[in-house]
Amino acid sequence: MTNALSDTLKATAMRVREHIIRMAEGGGCFIGASLSCVEIIVYLYARVIRRNADNPDDPERDYLFLSKGHDVPTLYGTFAEMGLLPISRLSHHLSTSDHIYWHPNRQIPGVEFHSGSLGHLPSVAAGVALDCKLRGGGNRIVVITGDGELNEGSVWESLLVANAYGLDNLTIVVDRNQFQANIRTEDLVPLEPLEDKFRAFGCLVQRIDGHDLGELERAFETVLEAGGGKVRVIIADTVRGKGLPSIEARADRWFCAFTREEAGMLLEELHGHKEAAIESETLVVR
């Protein structure tokens, strides 16, 4: 990746973070888990996912599935930057007049499937990947999961089956931000050593810094070129709330609803000014 492209994507990521903060105003959103996967989603649409602008339903297209689901502000923020979704529509967040709420809806152009119930899309994506194989297509199928989401047994079933069918066109990106909703993953149901678990299930595994565009590029170049009939897994180590020190890695910043003033302070904080003083009681659980 050239320095110029890297700078462009970093600037895009910054604007996506601004969109996320604005969507946490009023009714709120899952801000921490959205901020942790900004680079992943911005990078994927810039460098991995091949779309057909003239025909969004092109069967030859690549697919990105958000299995976490509650990171949808990142997806919509990225769509807004790509020109797929008018920026003005982001302000319709939580209005029954639009389809923009806390989890993805296929009424929004570019959303391949709805989610919100964890552990569903690895198997849905495996079905898509299987059909692409059956038809001899070169489609790339990418799924973003959370790390807490890996608690759900359905994730591991889908890996067993996807590897049984040699679905090496399927890549799972784990947004490894170290948190379940309210608690560190390692303090509840420990996941580590996570690479070993995926390898034991037959996957080809990479582990990277999920905020580093260069590492994302190297990881995808490696897995997209490898054959071998194995499902690819990229464990992207990330920070929940990345970009906002007052939110980063705090267990009680799961679902947040901010006032307009607080959102304004967070936007300042994002750009390197002083940390925002948040007085709204943030919800520990949604």
Next chain:
Amino acid sequence: MTYEELLISTAQKDERIIVMTAENRALVRNAPRLLGNRFIDTGITEQTMVGMASGLALRGRIPIVHALAPFLTMRAFEFIRTDVGIAHLPVKLSGYIPGFLSDGNGPTHQSIEDVAIMRGIPGMEVYCPADEDDLVKVLPSVWGNAAPAYVRINHKKGSFEHSAYVPGRAEVVSKGKDVTLLVYGFLFGNAMQAKELLEEEGLSVGLVNMRSLKPVDEEVIVEAALGSGLLVTIEDHLRTGGLYSIVAEVLLRHRVSRPAVVPLALEERWFRPGLLGEVLETEGFTGERIAARIKKANSVYAK
């Protein structure tokens, strides 16, 4: 008293109780500190949690199990039906944010078929208290008997002081000659508003807080049918399998064919997600909208 205070004090008095959650701690924030090793968080694993609850119950425990209502009743459905249901184990299920209370989460989080599927399990009891006050009045009976039970949890505070709970009986708030509203759970408060608005229009309005949907208070339903010109069922649930179906079953069983029963429910679709107030407005379930819909129905059916 709050839901959590009742839960903790009940567990402190009864060593058999184990409080479980699939990483939904909204209702049980203080349980880890106060219950020690009788608080179990299994992570985001609804099926495993229910299976483990069955194993604990086999050993004489009474697990009180928490998760978001859709994932508890649907992700773990076959574990509930097969492990809890077939063995008829005293596992007590607490489903959080049922119905409209999932507000902006979207269809994945909308538990609007939970009553239908839970009451379909032989021996499973189904409770839907109106608000926090009602919840703490109903739960001691639910947790104190040996049957498996599902409770649709609404822990929001209401403005009505409920009567003491009599097992299996509904709460008759008022009787009315023109129309009787049958309601459960979160919509009780809005039904109360609707009742007041309809009374201002000169109608005689009955209001029944169902409390328990299985067992259901058949006597109250039949009496309401015989004494009112119109019955209205009000629920944040699909029309299929919920209170409207229950009332139809009861009236058919008792060979009561009058009056008309009007269902205010969700019909063959998930509701539009958004902030709760806007959802109620869009779907027609504010007090004003309920009253207007009933007034319209009454003009069609009134003799």
